[in-house]
Each structure stands twice: as C-alpha cells, then as structure tokens.
Amino acid sequence: MLKASAKSLVQLQVNGQAQEISIEPRRTLLDALRVDLGLTGTKKGCDEGTCGACTVLKEGKPVYSCLTLAIECEHSRIETIENLAKDGKMHPVQFAFIEQDALQCGFCTPGQIMSIKALLDQNPKPTESDIKRAVTGNLCRCGAYPNIVKAALSAAERLRRGG
Amino acid sequence: MKNFEYVSAPNLASAITQLQGSNSKALAGGTDLLTEMKERIKTPDRLVNLKSIHEMQGVRDDKDKLWIGALTTLSEIESHRFIAERYPILAQAAYLxxxxxxxxxxTLGGNLCQSVRCWYYRHPDLTCWLKGGETCYAQEGINRHHAILGNAPCIAVQPSDLAPALIALDAVVRLKGDEVDGDLSLDEFFVLPDEGLRQRTVLGKSDLVVGVSIPKPAASSRGIYLKSMEREDWSFALVSVAVQLNFAGSKVGTARIVLGGVAGKPWRAKSAEAVIQGKVLNDSLAEEAGAAAVAGASPFEHNGYKVVLAKNLVKRALLELNK
Amino acid sequence: MPKVVTQQVEFEGHFFEQTVVIEGDDITPWGPEKEFSVVGQPHTRIDGSERVTGGAKFTHDIHLPGMLYGKFLRSPHPHAQIKKISTSRAEKLPGVRAIFTYENSPEIPWRMGLTKLFDKRIRYAGEEVACVIADDESICLDALDLIEVEYEKLPSVVDAELALENNAPKLHEAGNLVTGKPETYARGDVEKGFKEADVVVEGTFRTQVALHNCMETHGSAAVWEGDNLKIWDSTQHIFGVRDMVATALGLPKHKVRVIKQYMGGGFGSKNGAGKYTILAALAAKKTGRPVKILLDRREENLLAGNRPSTLQIVKIGATRDGKLTAIYHKCIANEGAYAAWVAGSTGPSTRMYACPNVKAENFGVFTNLGPVAAFRAPGYVEGTFALEAMMDEVAAKLGIDPLELRLRNYAEVDPTSGKSFTTKGLRKAYEIGSEMIGWERRSQIKKQNSTATKKIGFGMGSQIWGGSGGPPAYSVVKINNDGTAVVLTGTQEIGTGAKTAMAQIAAEVLAFPIESISVELGDTQIGLYSPLSAGSMTLASVGPAVRGAAEDAKKQLLDVGSQVLNIPIEDLVIENGDFLNKKSGERTPVKKIYEKLQNYMIVGRGARGPNPADKVVNTFGAQFAQVEVDIETGKVTLQKIVAVHESGRVINPLATRSQLEGGIIQGLGFALCEQRFVDPHLGLVLNASLETYKIPTMMDIPAIEAEMVNMPDPDVNNLGVKGIGEPPIIPTPAAIANAVADALGKRIYELPLSADRVLNTLYPSSQNERSS
Incomplete structure (x- = not known):
C-alpha cells in the first residue's frame, strides 16, 4: 500500500522518459509538469477543471492535469505537447493548426492540440461533430473554434495520407 | 489545497478502515473532490485512493441485470456498446x-456522490447552512439554479446526470461500509438534507458505493434523457428529465419519470407517471403529465422559469417516446 | 523633420486634443490601385510554430532559478476598514520569505489616487489586504490562512442606481459619480425633434457585467539585476507598465525593462501594471530572488476588470417617411470601486445616424465591486444593442424594413462634426451582408423552418467605431549581411497576428521573401515606443512606421547596391531578394553584394505620420443574424451570422478573418450566456469561476460567414489600413437580440438572452410564484 504525506519521491513516465521528482501528495500533475519538470507547454488557465488548457494524455486519454494528482500517476504514461514534434518536425495536427490559423493568442492551443491528437489516434476519420465533442472541454476565449475544426479535419486527412 | 496524507487502498476492506480516520476522504476520479479541496471547502487530512480496488471495477452482464462498478468512468459508460444498446438513456446521460x-x-461512484454546485456553498468566504452555518443564503439570494420542489433547509439541487437516468431504470446501488452494507434502491440512496443530516445521500463517513445494478428492461421498454443547459454543452443541467416507459401495445404500461435540477435529490415525478399509466400518449396527455410533474412546485424569486421548463421537458420527452 | 502639432486623437470611442510630434508624413500612401505581392495575401502566422509546440514562453512560463511566488490575501467584505492585521503566525511557516501589508509597504497611490497599494479602506470583496511571498504557491496559500485581520464592516452598495441615491454609502469622498459629473453631448434641439416626430419610441435596456476571462490570467515576474529591474508582464502595453512601475517605485525609466513576448489574451483588461507587478518588484528587491505573482481564475474574475453593466434609456423620434428627428440616449454604468473614465455607451447614438437632434448623457457610478476595465469596444457593444433595438422598433411602427430605415438615415458625413469620412464602406456592407443572409427572403425562410415549438427570426445590427490608430509609433528595420532583415518595434503581439502583418509589410517594401524577415517586439529596453495594443490601433499605428523604416532601409540598400554594382540607381530595383538591373535583366542576390561590405548594416528608421486633420476616421460594418428560439425550453440558438466589415485595406485576410470570427464569438457569448452574478445583499460575486461564468464552447458556434469590404483608405495612413480588433464584436449582440425579437414577436430588453429570461418573457406568470 502506497502511503505518503510529506514530500516523497514519485516516479513519472512523461513523454517516454522516466522522471523522479520529490513532491507533496497535493502536487497536481499540472504543477509537477510545469514547475518540477519545466514542461511549461501545458498551461494553467483555470486550475479548476474547466478550461482544458492543461489537457495532457494519460494512458492515451485526454485528462485535465490540474485535477489529477501527480502521485496518482506513478506508472501511468503521460504525454504532453512537448512530445509531439519529433526531431524538429511538427506533428500533422501542429502543422494544420498553423495552416488553418486555428489559434490566436495560443494559450489554449497546446490543450486543444492534445485533445485532437488523442481523437485522431483513436479515430482517423472523425466527423465535424466528433471533433467538436472532442474539444468541448477546451475553452478558447479568442474564438478560434471554427478554424480548430478545419485544422482537425485537415490533420486527419494529412495523417491518412501518411503524415 | 491543504496538504494531506495519501493512501492507496488495495481492497474494499482496507479502504473502509482507512476512511475511519479522523478526516479522511475517498478519492476516485477526483474531478469533484479536488475542486472542493482547492477551494478549501474540504480539507481532509487523508485521501484514500480507491482506484486499485478490484470489487469496484467493471461492467458485467449478469443475465437479468447489468452490473456497473463504481470506478467505471463516464467515458466507459458513454461508449459501452451494451449500455448504448440496452440502456440508451444512461449512455445519453453520460454523453451529456x-x-x-x-x-x-x-467515475460512476463519484458522479452519484458529488457535492452540490450551489454558488453559495462553493463560495470561499461564506459558511452556508450546508457547510455547518446558520443560513441558506440562496433562499434570499440569486437562486436561479435552485430547487423548486421538495422543501429543505438547503435549496441546492443534486447535480448528477446519471442519477435521474439510473433511477428511471430502477437501479439498485450496492453499498459497503460501517454504517451501511448491502443493496438499496438508488431512489432511496439520495435524501433531502435536514437538521439531523446535512448531506445528500445515506452514506456515512466510511461508506462506499461499490457499484449499481440495473434490471434488464422489458422488450417494449423505451427511454429518453433530455437536458436543458445554459449553453449548448459542458454545463450542469438547469433541468433534466429521464423517462423510461414500458409499453403495453399502444398504451403506456409502467412509467418512470425522474427530474434532475429541480430538487435536492433526483425527483421522481410519480404523479406524472400516474397520469400516463395505462393510457395512449398524445399531446394533451403529455401536457397533463408535465403539469403533474411540477404540481406543488414552489419556486423562489429567480427560478420560476424552472417550473415551465420542467413541465415542457417532461411533455417533450413523452412525445419523443411516442413517435 | 519632426513637427509639433496639436491634433484630435481618438481612443476607445473617446476624442481628445493632444500635442504630438509628427514625423514620417513624407511617404506616399499606398493608394487603392497599388498592386502587391505579399500584402493582401493570406499568410500563416510567422510565430505559429512556437505557439503550437508549447515553445512560446508566456509570462506564466517564466521560471528562473531560485524563483519565489506570491499570493494575495483578499478582503471577504465588500466595504470595510481594516482595524488590525497580524502576520506573525504566517511568518513562522517554513518557506515563507516575506509578507507585505500596509504596515510595511510604501504608500503608493493607485487607480489615479483613489486608493493605495495597500489601503486600510476596503472598497470591494477581493481587494488586496496582504501579499505573501514563499517558496511555492501552496505555501503562500497555507500562509494566507494564518494571517489574522480585524475588519470594521461598512455598509456597502453594489447596485448603480442605489449608489446614486442620496443616502447611499459613499465609496469616495467626492461621491459615487465617476469624475463628479456625467459625460454629455448635444446637437440640435431634441425637444423640438421629438415634437416634429410622427412616431416616438422609447425603451429601457439593461446589459450585464461581462468578464474578460483571458485564458492566461494577469501576472508578472520580476528580477533585479543590480539596480536594473526586469519584469515579464502579461500586458497589452509594455511601455505603460514600465511607466507605471517607474513612477510607483521612483525609478528612472531606463532602469525598468518590461518584456512581453507572448500573451494569453487581454481584450482590454491588460492595459497597465497591476498590484501584482509592483509587489513582484518589491518582493524581488526585498528577497534578492526572482518573484512571480500570478492571479488565479477567481482573482482574475473578481478584480482584473470587466465590462460594466448598464441601464440605458433610448428614445427615438422619426417622421412618417422614416427620417430620424431626434435621439435621446442616457446610460448609467456600474464602474465598480475605481474608475477614471466612462466607456462611451452613448457613442453609437451620437455618431451612427444622420439625425439633426441628439442628446446623450453618460453616467459612471462607483459601487463596492471590482473595478471595470476596457473590454473590446467598451461601451459600443452595449450602446449599439440598445440603439439598434430601438431602430427596429421605429421600423416596425412605421412599417418600414429595418435595413431600409437604416439606409434612409445613412450618415454621409460625420454627424457630430460635419466632416467627411476618410472611407465609409457601410452601404456596401449592408448590400453584401443582406444578400448573404437572404434578407429579402427572410419571411419565407422563417415560414419554412419554424415549427410549433421552434421559431426562426432574423435581425441586423450596424457598427461604427474608431480604429485610426495614430502617432507616436516608431520602427527600425535592420538588414543583415546575409540578406535577411529584422523589423524592430516596441509594440505587442497579443494574438491578433500583428507580427505577421508587419513582416508582410516589410517584405512587400523590401521585396524580400517573407521568410527572410523576422519581427522583434515586446521589450521596452530594445524596442521603440509603440502605443498600447488596444483600441484597434496596433497595425494602424505601428504598421505605417514599419513601412517607413523599410522604405528608408530600401533606399539605403539601393544606394549601396548601385555603387557596388556600378549601375545607375534609377536602373536598379529589388525583386525577391535580388538586385535586378532593369535594363539588362541581370540579377544579383542582395547577400552577394553585402558580403563584400564586411559587417555593414543598413538601419532604416520609420515613424507614424499624422492622422488627417480635415476628415474623420471610423470603421464600419454590418451583421445579420438568424436565430432559432425554442419556446418550450427558452433556448436561443444562433444558427447563422453574416458579418461584413470595412476597415480600410486588409493586410492579411487569414488573420483578419480570425479577428472577425473571434469578435463574433465573444459577441454571441455576451448576447446569450455570459453574465456575472452578484448577491445583492452580501455584495459578493457568486460566479467567479469558468465553470459558473459561461463563455461559448465549441458547441455554441454557428455558421459564420465573414467578409471584408476591402477599401484602402488613402487618407488614414501610408498603408491605408484601419483597425479590426474591436469592430466585429460591436453589432453581434444587437443583431442577435433583434433576431430573437423577430422570432418571438416580442422584445427582451435585457442581456443575456438566457433561457430563464426567454421563458420569463414568454410565461410571465411563472415569475415570483413562490407560495410558501
């Protein structure tokens, strides 16, 4: 039985790498990523499980990292926005976001991209409605929504053609 | 969040023992509990993680009934083929x-046990009646989201979408703990708070929801879940309605109509059920059932619209099922 | 040569005279006939890759070794006097490094001297009482619980109308009226105008408080390097933050460096320094370590600004043939605890239509609530909603088509000054927009698509706003010896695509490929002064300076090229990064010539020229909405919205379209679901979270058809551009509300058009039914 109260060492699997950090049980996955691991691509918009800027993939599924305790993530596979581009080459979803102007300020963008990436991993041929449902929990105050749908459709096509 | 001791419980018995500590809380999905902890409404000394407890997991078809473990996520419920086929209103409720x-x-368990969304309860600078204070501020305040039915000293509504659907499906909840142990109709699991018990369910401090079982519906059974929200999606219900009807030929056999967002607990509209039982549904009967569902409603300054809304949603649900 | 002139300046719907130094007026404007290769073409963001990879460093992401964090203790009471404060228990908590209160902090005047950095008098719930600096945000929060404060509670007022009553609690010594008097406007004789009218309509409107809810909350990080203070701030105005910090801390401006590279939304709420900025600087000094203070979402919604609620009375008189004879518009806005200006909600009524008799009164009222801030077209969103609703009522009374009524009162010249507009594409916008929505066919569409429970309706709204931009704004263009160029300004990229547009301008002028241009901004120490990125003024202010700098650099480049290549300068042009001998057709890459010149660097300098003195600059637009109202659930669905706007020349159609969509989406939130709630008895904001304050999600987005009337404005500046950040939000709520009124055959005079409000209107007996 795992038991911890003060700071303890927790092992996380982030973006394919094992990382050990010393944290209190109250540390959220979001703060662990941003503060302890310096992965600031994942954003804190509300810290209350509403806006989706903190979306990361836990075992391939999008979750709000602000409502996930880091200590609960031992042995879970965590993927963040920093893992998408490989060798300086952007992921097709990232390309599509630029191409379709699916962002303005860019603060919600990493979360939007992670939600869409998870969708496309699971469903290579999503409908507009599938896309909208996948990012309903990712708020965008600038109103890039119409272009986010276009970007997801275009990325899906690009991926089907083999990236 | 205040810091706490974190324990991961390997099984149900251990979890219950751990929860007996002075100020312990059970952690499953954490999506409600952690928000309350961040707002410092709840400041447990110990969190007991339930996620590895085998007895609380899984969706199982047990011939005459379906078992859903309390740790089943809403996504699993929403996308489970068997649930979508046989219990569509549950899938619809999860979907919404x-x-x-x-x-x-x-998780299912967390969804049933979640705290109220009342703005006064959630306000960090107020100690309302439900938090142990003297006053239910909502009664004289901005009560547009609050109850129109069921007199209680706290007028916050029970926010779950799954609960009305499950009650309409006649679900039974399995409980395990110090104070409760065994099966209980989900309808009776929810209670209106009163002076003696400022809470929404029968659960004691170290009691847990293990799962729910839902009887297999009759072949003629049809259901629908409708939810009215302040925007298109990603909101709690202003009012929701779950209706499950068994038809006998063209007539309604048995009916279960449960409203969400109108009372301190999921509100079974028995008088509306009585209106349609044994009858052929039509516009005027649906209208009559809608009116019966909200008969006796006593709205506050800002939530009179819910009376109309609940009435119209019941009517709409019945007419949809009659199509 | 610099010239000192006094000229009229517009900002956020307000006009005032200013003495400015004018330069950069010697460049011939790009006229309507000018052909381009980069400008006017859709271009993806040049800073796109940083924003999609997580590499962009926002203020939130600034993390320095040894960094400390800060959190504020905030008053739970809306109005109070602090009697005593004790921090001794909090100080003992391990990890706490400093605690600031009124007892140990400098007395820095704040909000135009209406309060102080730490004021013992508390004027709204959420106001700063103390600030804890600690190793970690969690420790800060633990420490806040240990600070003991004794308050004397004072009677409070949160309702603007109540605050104007004689016996209301006073927030400030001078009373509860902002600036002590209403802002008034009059032309002609309204009384006479109403007498001449065949019909007079009058309506009382209420709009709600809207919260900006930028995804990145306000915040600052500060570090001292010797006696140099470096600040990262999530701001729309780096020079404004620098000046406020320098004044507050008594520092010379060259010792304060403010940096903002990326910002997660501002919408008008980030136009200056916050108390968090000052405290970060003070704490960094005291502890000798970098300090970061960020607001959380709740703080953001309590005190980082809002669009004030309004009570508006609009009265319009018109003759039988649809000519307006008089408009009266009164507005009372709830400004919260501090304000130095009142948004121009009556502006649309005074400026939109050719009406001879107009009177307007604009009141701002102090209440015990968080202070207002500019919010995307402050005042005009609210005022246009009320004005355009009454225009529809005039049209209905006269049996004239609403669009026709607007055309009959079309202002050919600015009705307030009699001066002509530089450009006005509103007629064109009406024409295109009405065609796109099917305005002529709307009764047919309504009939075909309405059902017993779902009613279709159509409505429109018109838009007028500033957006001229103006001086001062400066730029430098540097050409490197490999044939690449860097555009340097001191403006901000707040997500609008300003950086990309400036690269397009420089690429166009230099005739370099856009890939060889980079744009540096957002740093007061190395940038050149540029105004705040608000008032739709960034591109129209800074863009012309960039063109000026690029033209200057190009001139130098051609001069040098002609000498090295030994070609007469009149035969030499630059094309796609090459020198081109027009006579021989011979091409030589710029890079090749440069390599011969060691590290010679061309530096071009540009400044924003003056605005025209004899003409008025405005932006215009029209929107048309189609809604469906479910009369059983009260749900309003915006099915389709058409937006056609005129803001001069379009530099980047791709980013412009994004601006249009973004404005419309914020407008639909204001029209349908956004509203801050305050308990009238407790004086507390009840929905300060993003879960309870509903902004539109992906699912709320209608079909949006947005177009620009591309009408290069030859008089406004050397690019012919006007701003487009704010205009698209202005007519959206008006168009939606008019469409809902059309669907219901009944008008709702309050926003938002939420389900409860629609149901209460349709079933008035359902209100106040409580029997027990």
Missing part, C-alpha cells in the same frame, strides 16, 4: 455530462 476530459477521469 461535463466534458471529454472529465468523463475520462470521473
């Missing part, structure tokens, strides 16, 4: 709950 990320984390 929160956002994708929350459905991936949030």
């Amino acid at each position: 709950t929160a956002s994708h990320q929350l459905r991936n984390a949030g």
Whole structure:
C-alpha cells in the first residue's frame, strides 16, 4: 500500500522518459509538469477543471492535469505537447493548426492540440461533430473554434495520407 | 489545497478502515473532490485512493441485470456498446455530462456522490447552512439554479446526470461500509438534507458505493434523457428529465419519470407517471403529465422559469417516446 | 523633420486634443490601385510554430532559478476598514520569505489616487489586504490562512442606481459619480425633434457585467539585476507598465525593462501594471530572488476588470417617411470601486445616424465591486444593442424594413462634426451582408423552418467605431549581411497576428521573401515606443512606421547596391531578394553584394505620420443574424451570422478573418450566456469561476460567414489600413437580440438572452410564484 504525506519521491513516465521528482501528495500533475519538470507547454488557465488548457494524455486519454494528482500517476504514461514534434518536425495536427490559423493568442492551443491528437489516434476519420465533442472541454476565449475544426479535419486527412 | 496524507487502498476492506480516520476522504476520479479541496471547502487530512480496488471495477452482464462498478468512468459508460444498446438513456446521460476530459477521469461512484454546485456553498468566504452555518443564503439570494420542489433547509439541487437516468431504470446501488452494507434502491440512496443530516445521500463517513445494478428492461421498454443547459454543452443541467416507459401495445404500461435540477435529490415525478399509466400518449396527455410533474412546485424569486421548463421537458420527452 | 502639432486623437470611442510630434508624413500612401505581392495575401502566422509546440514562453512560463511566488490575501467584505492585521503566525511557516501589508509597504497611490497599494479602506470583496511571498504557491496559500485581520464592516452598495441615491454609502469622498459629473453631448434641439416626430419610441435596456476571462490570467515576474529591474508582464502595453512601475517605485525609466513576448489574451483588461507587478518588484528587491505573482481564475474574475453593466434609456423620434428627428440616449454604468473614465455607451447614438437632434448623457457610478476595465469596444457593444433595438422598433411602427430605415438615415458625413469620412464602406456592407443572409427572403425562410415549438427570426445590427490608430509609433528595420532583415518595434503581439502583418509589410517594401524577415517586439529596453495594443490601433499605428523604416532601409540598400554594382540607381530595383538591373535583366542576390561590405548594416528608421486633420476616421460594418428560439425550453440558438466589415485595406485576410470570427464569438457569448452574478445583499460575486461564468464552447458556434469590404483608405495612413480588433464584436449582440425579437414577436430588453429570461418573457406568470 502506497502511503505518503510529506514530500516523497514519485516516479513519472512523461513523454517516454522516466522522471523522479520529490513532491507533496497535493502536487497536481499540472504543477509537477510545469514547475518540477519545466514542461511549461501545458498551461494553467483555470486550475479548476474547466478550461482544458492543461489537457495532457494519460494512458492515451485526454485528462485535465490540474485535477489529477501527480502521485496518482506513478506508472501511468503521460504525454504532453512537448512530445509531439519529433526531431524538429511538427506533428500533422501542429502543422494544420498553423495552416488553418486555428489559434490566436495560443494559450489554449497546446490543450486543444492534445485533445485532437488523442481523437485522431483513436479515430482517423472523425466527423465535424466528433471533433467538436472532442474539444468541448477546451475553452478558447479568442474564438478560434471554427478554424480548430478545419485544422482537425485537415490533420486527419494529412495523417491518412501518411503524415 | 491543504496538504494531506495519501493512501492507496488495495481492497474494499482496507479502504473502509482507512476512511475511519479522523478526516479522511475517498478519492476516485477526483474531478469533484479536488475542486472542493482547492477551494478549501474540504480539507481532509487523508485521501484514500480507491482506484486499485478490484470489487469496484467493471461492467458485467449478469443475465437479468447489468452490473456497473463504481470506478467505471463516464467515458466507459458513454461508449459501452451494451449500455448504448440496452440502456440508451444512461449512455445519453453520460454523453451529456461535463466534458471529454472529465468523463475520462470521473467515475460512476463519484458522479452519484458529488457535492452540490450551489454558488453559495462553493463560495470561499461564506459558511452556508450546508457547510455547518446558520443560513441558506440562496433562499434570499440569486437562486436561479435552485430547487423548486421538495422543501429543505438547503435549496441546492443534486447535480448528477446519471442519477435521474439510473433511477428511471430502477437501479439498485450496492453499498459497503460501517454504517451501511448491502443493496438499496438508488431512489432511496439520495435524501433531502435536514437538521439531523446535512448531506445528500445515506452514506456515512466510511461508506462506499461499490457499484449499481440495473434490471434488464422489458422488450417494449423505451427511454429518453433530455437536458436543458445554459449553453449548448459542458454545463450542469438547469433541468433534466429521464423517462423510461414500458409499453403495453399502444398504451403506456409502467412509467418512470425522474427530474434532475429541480430538487435536492433526483425527483421522481410519480404523479406524472400516474397520469400516463395505462393510457395512449398524445399531446394533451403529455401536457397533463408535465403539469403533474411540477404540481406543488414552489419556486423562489429567480427560478420560476424552472417550473415551465420542467413541465415542457417532461411533455417533450413523452412525445419523443411516442413517435 | 519632426513637427509639433496639436491634433484630435481618438481612443476607445473617446476624442481628445493632444500635442504630438509628427514625423514620417513624407511617404506616399499606398493608394487603392497599388498592386502587391505579399500584402493582401493570406499568410500563416510567422510565430505559429512556437505557439503550437508549447515553445512560446508566456509570462506564466517564466521560471528562473531560485524563483519565489506570491499570493494575495483578499478582503471577504465588500466595504470595510481594516482595524488590525497580524502576520506573525504566517511568518513562522517554513518557506515563507516575506509578507507585505500596509504596515510595511510604501504608500503608493493607485487607480489615479483613489486608493493605495495597500489601503486600510476596503472598497470591494477581493481587494488586496496582504501579499505573501514563499517558496511555492501552496505555501503562500497555507500562509494566507494564518494571517489574522480585524475588519470594521461598512455598509456597502453594489447596485448603480442605489449608489446614486442620496443616502447611499459613499465609496469616495467626492461621491459615487465617476469624475463628479456625467459625460454629455448635444446637437440640435431634441425637444423640438421629438415634437416634429410622427412616431416616438422609447425603451429601457439593461446589459450585464461581462468578464474578460483571458485564458492566461494577469501576472508578472520580476528580477533585479543590480539596480536594473526586469519584469515579464502579461500586458497589452509594455511601455505603460514600465511607466507605471517607474513612477510607483521612483525609478528612472531606463532602469525598468518590461518584456512581453507572448500573451494569453487581454481584450482590454491588460492595459497597465497591476498590484501584482509592483509587489513582484518589491518582493524581488526585498528577497534578492526572482518573484512571480500570478492571479488565479477567481482573482482574475473578481478584480482584473470587466465590462460594466448598464441601464440605458433610448428614445427615438422619426417622421412618417422614416427620417430620424431626434435621439435621446442616457446610460448609467456600474464602474465598480475605481474608475477614471466612462466607456462611451452613448457613442453609437451620437455618431451612427444622420439625425439633426441628439442628446446623450453618460453616467459612471462607483459601487463596492471590482473595478471595470476596457473590454473590446467598451461601451459600443452595449450602446449599439440598445440603439439598434430601438431602430427596429421605429421600423416596425412605421412599417418600414429595418435595413431600409437604416439606409434612409445613412450618415454621409460625420454627424457630430460635419466632416467627411476618410472611407465609409457601410452601404456596401449592408448590400453584401443582406444578400448573404437572404434578407429579402427572410419571411419565407422563417415560414419554412419554424415549427410549433421552434421559431426562426432574423435581425441586423450596424457598427461604427474608431480604429485610426495614430502617432507616436516608431520602427527600425535592420538588414543583415546575409540578406535577411529584422523589423524592430516596441509594440505587442497579443494574438491578433500583428507580427505577421508587419513582416508582410516589410517584405512587400523590401521585396524580400517573407521568410527572410523576422519581427522583434515586446521589450521596452530594445524596442521603440509603440502605443498600447488596444483600441484597434496596433497595425494602424505601428504598421505605417514599419513601412517607413523599410522604405528608408530600401533606399539605403539601393544606394549601396548601385555603387557596388556600378549601375545607375534609377536602373536598379529589388525583386525577391535580388538586385535586378532593369535594363539588362541581370540579377544579383542582395547577400552577394553585402558580403563584400564586411559587417555593414543598413538601419532604416520609420515613424507614424499624422492622422488627417480635415476628415474623420471610423470603421464600419454590418451583421445579420438568424436565430432559432425554442419556446418550450427558452433556448436561443444562433444558427447563422453574416458579418461584413470595412476597415480600410486588409493586410492579411487569414488573420483578419480570425479577428472577425473571434469578435463574433465573444459577441454571441455576451448576447446569450455570459453574465456575472452578484448577491445583492452580501455584495459578493457568486460566479467567479469558468465553470459558473459561461463563455461559448465549441458547441455554441454557428455558421459564420465573414467578409471584408476591402477599401484602402488613402487618407488614414501610408498603408491605408484601419483597425479590426474591436469592430466585429460591436453589432453581434444587437443583431442577435433583434433576431430573437423577430422570432418571438416580442422584445427582451435585457442581456443575456438566457433561457430563464426567454421563458420569463414568454410565461410571465411563472415569475415570483413562490407560495410558501
């Protein structure tokens, strides 16, 4: 039985790498990523499980990292926005976001991209409605929504053609 | 969040023992509890993680009934083929709950046990009646989201989408703990708070929901879940309605109509059920049932619209099922 | 040569005279006939890759070794006097490094001297009482619980109308009226105008408080390097933050460096320094370590600004043939605890239509609530909603088509000054927009698509706003010896695509490929002064300076090229990064010539020229909405919205379209679901979270058809551009509300058009039914 109260060492699997950090049980996955691991691509918009800027993939599924305790993530596979581009080459979803102007300020963008990436991993041929449902929990105050749908459709096509 | 001791319980018995500590809370999806802890409404000394408890997991077809473990996520409920086929209103209710990320984390048990969304309860600078204070501020305040039915000293509504659907399906909840042990109709699991018990369910401090079982519906059974929200999606219900009807030929056999967002607990509209039982549904009967569902409603300054809304949603649900 | 002139300046719907130094007026404007290769073409963001990979460093992401964090203790009471404060228990908590209160902090005047950095008098719930600096945000929060404060509670007022009553609690010594008097406007004789009218309509409107809810909350990080203070701030105005910090801390401006590279939304709420900025600087000094203070979402919604609620009375008189004879518009806005200006909600009524008799009164009222801030077209969103609703009522009374009524009162010249507009594409916008929505066919569409429970309706709204931009704004263009160029300004990229547009301008002028241009901004120490990125003024202010700098650099480049290549300068042009001998057709890459010149660097300098003195600059637009109202659930669905706007020349159609969509989406939130709630008895904001304050999600987005009337404005500046950040939000709520009124055959005079409000209107007996 795992038991911890003060700071303890927790092992996380982030973006394919094992990382050990010393944290209190109250540390959220979001703060662990941003503060302890310096992965600031994942954003804190509300810290209350509403806006989706903190979306990361836990075992391939999008979750709000602000409502996930880091200590609960031992042995879970965590993927963040920093893992998408490989060798300086952007992921097709990232390309599509630029191409379709699916962002303005860019603060919600990493979360939007992670939600869409998870969708496309699971469903290579999503409908507009599938896309909208996948990012309903990712708020965008600038109103890039119409272009986010276009970007997801275009990325899906690009991926089907083999990236 | 205040810091706490974190324990991961390997099994049900251990979890119950751990929860007996002075100020312990059970953690499953965490999507409600952690928000309350961040707002410092709840400041437990110990969190007991339930996620590895085998007895609380899984969706199982047990011939005459379906078993859903309390740790089943809303996403699993939403997308489970068997649930979608046989219990569509449950899938619909899960589909309309929160956002994708929350459905991936949030569990059935947590959804049933979640705290109220009342703005006064959630306000960090107020100690309302439900938090142990003297006053239910909502009664004289901005009560547009509050109850129109069921007199209680706290007028916050029970926010779950799954609960009305499950009650309409006649679900039974399995409980395990110090104070409760065994099966209980889900309808009776929810209670209106009173002076003696400022809470929404029968659960004691170290009691847990293990899962629910739902009887197999009759071949003629049809259901629908409708939810009215302040925007298109990703909101709690202003009012929701779950209706499950068994038809006998063209007539309604048995009916279960449960409203969400109108009372301190999921509100079974028995008088509306009585209106349609044994009858052929039509516009005027649906209208009559809608009116019966809200008969006796006593709205506050800002929530009179819910009377109309609940009435119209019941009517709409019945007419949809009659199509 | 610099010239000192006094000229009229517009900002956020307000006009005032200013003495400015004018330069950069010697460049011939790009006229309507000018052909381009980069400008006017859709271009993806040049800073796109940083924003999609997580590499962009926002203020939130600034993390320095040894960094400390800060959190504020905030008053739970809306109005109070602090009697005593004790921090001794909090100080003992391990990890706490400093605690600031009124007892140990400098007395820095704040909000135009209406309060102080730490004021013992508390004027709203959420106001700063103390600030804890600690190793970690969690420790800060633990420490806040340990600070003991004794308050004397004072009677409070949160309702603007109540605050104007004689016996209301006073927030400030001078009373509860902002600036002590209403802002008034009059032309002609309204009384006479109403007498001449065949019909007079009058309506009382209420709009709600809207919260900006930028995804990145306000915040600052500060570090001292010797006696140099470096600040990262999530701001729309780096020079404004620098000046406020320098004044507050008594520092010379060259010792304060403010940096903002990326910002997660501002919408008008980030136009200056916050108390968090000052405290970060003070704490960094005291502890000798970098300090970061970020607001959380709740703080953001309590005190980082809002669009004030309004009570508006609009009265319009018109003759039988649809000519307006008089408009009266009164507005009372709830400004919260501090304000130095009142948004121009009556502006649309005074400026939109050719009406001879107009009177307007604009009141701002102090209440015990968080202070207002500019919010995307402050005042005009609210005022246009009320004005355009009454225009529809005039049209209905006269049996004239609403669009026709607007055309009959079309202002050919600015009705307030009699001066002509530089450009006005509103007629064109009406024409295109009405065609796109099917305005002529709307009764047919309504009939075909309405059902017993779902009613279709159509409505429109018109838009007028500033957006001229103006001086001062400066730029430098540097050409490197490999044939690449860097555009340097001191403006901000707040997500609008300003950086990309400036690269397009420089690429166009230099005739360099856009890939060889980079744009540096957002740093007061190395940038050149540029105004705040608000008032739709960034591109129209800074863009012309960039063109000026690029033209200057190009001139130098051609001069040098002609000498090295030994070709007469009149035969030499630059094309796609090459020198081209027009006579021989011979091409030589710029890079090749440069390599011969060691590290010679061309530096071009540009400044924004003056605005025209004899003409008025405005932006215009029209929107048309189609809604469906479910009369059983009260749900309003915006099915389709058409937006056609005129803001001069379009530099980047791709980013412009994004601006249009973004404005419309914020407008639909204001029209349908956004509203801050305050308990009238407790004086507390009840929905300060993003879960309870509903902004539109992906699912709320209608079909949006947005177009620009591309009408290069030859008089406004050397690019012919006007701003487009704010205009698209202005007519959206008006168009939606008019469409809902059309669907219901009944008008709702309050926003938002939420389900409860629609149901209460349709079933008035359902209100106040409580029997027990």
